[in-house]
Amino acid sequence: EAQVTQNPRYLITVTGKKLTVTCSQNMNHEYMSWYRQDPGLGLRQIYYSMNVEVTDKGDVPEGYKVSRKEKRNFPLILESPSPNQTSLYFCASSFLGGLHNEQFFGPGTRLTVL
């Protein structure tokens, strides 16, 4: 089944404790992206990647890191989480170019930073 998977689905942590949220897709998509979703603010892009070893900042990159060492994986790293990073996070992927390059979303990771 074609899908985007994220782990963990739920995470409660404390301020300053490094964490990684994994994202993997099995559709051979070039493009991958991370979003956070907050009430009243909708979905905002954190980082994106056009291909392996190519990443760039989205609209809200502060406090986050990413890497793209393999085409299928795009982990989101919070080196020193803070309470304002409490949010619902989504990973997405898509092909680039073509007529229909809609992004496919993962199930989400709900993160709480105490």
Add this chain to the structure above:
Amino acid sequence: GESVGLHLPTLSVQEGDNSIINCAYSNSASDYFIWYKQESGKGPQFIIDIRSNMDKRQGQRVTVLLNKTVKHLSLQIAATQPGDSAVYFCAENRPPLNKLIFGTGTRLQVFP
């Protein structure tokens, strides 16, 4: 500034009626638009898309209309069902970066 927004935060319809969800965008250079459905506890799910060289596109029970003159997008759902209850987002896709700009969403509530 550039934005993609929705006119109504909540839309309530009776089962069997048609639903219309509206969206305004301000970037006239955008050439691709997507509607997503997000059910509680799930990620956004693709519904239908449309390119700017089209005015209308139909899917199964859904139709998207694009009016480039007034920069307006709408999603029509025919014979709305309880399973259609969700938050609906329009998103503006800006090639070549494949960047999605989302509106804040409209919650569709379907009553029996």
